[in-house]
Amino acid sequence: MAKNDTTLYLYELAWILPSVALPVGMLAALLVTAFGAHIHLPGQAATLDPAHIDTTSPFDQPGLVEVGVGRYEARIIAGIWFFNPPEIRVPEGSEVTFVGTSRDVIHGLFLPDADVNVMLIPGQVTRITTRFPKAGEYTFICHEYCGLAHHTMAGKVIVEPLE
Numbered sequence: 001m002a003k004n005d006t007t008l009y010l011y012e013l014a015w016i017l018p019s020v021a022l023p024v025g026m027l028a029a030l031l032v033t034a035f036g037a038h039i040h041l042p043g044q045a046a047t048l049d050p051a052h053i054d055t056t057s058p059f060d061q062p063g064l065v066e067v068g069v070g071r072y073e074a075r076i077i078a079g080i081w082f083f084n085p086p087e088i089r090v091p092e093g094s095e096v097t098f099v100g101t102s103r104d105v106i107h108g109l110f111l112p113d114a115d116v117n118v119m120l121i122p123g124q125v126t127r128i129t130t131r132f133p134k135a136g137e138y139t140f141i142c143h144e145y146c147g148l149a150h151h152t153m154a155g156k157v158i159v160e161p162l163e
């Protein structure tokens, strides 16, 4: 092999190797997130008929439910342009699982001070768990543009201090 051929070969290798490594790396990331971190599309259990929200559990009774010691479930329905309930109260140190859906168009649930950032989609049930270690008022807003009064769509979590 002449010197020129070797240089060309190395250039070719420098392009080919990453083009093989990248898709292999992405496939590995996909497998780790799907099977290791259990991140995937919701199954049938997480769907509902948006026309029958008012008679479908748990959204027939929106609001806060205590599910264990210091653990709560907040069932929230989003619609144009409200959150039901607009306000929930929990004691300091609580763990809250938000279970939400939308009755009309796509809305969002964004609670930046508690690391909550999810979509509320008609026909789908969204679940996300977070903790509130510190007392205070935590505002949540809709962050998916949903029409004229989108900017008014907000609510709050009031975390009450322990006595």
Ligand SMILES: [Cu+2]
Binding pocket: 078, 079, 081, 106, 107, 108, 142, 143, 144, 145, 146, 150, 153
């Ligand atoms: Cu909205």
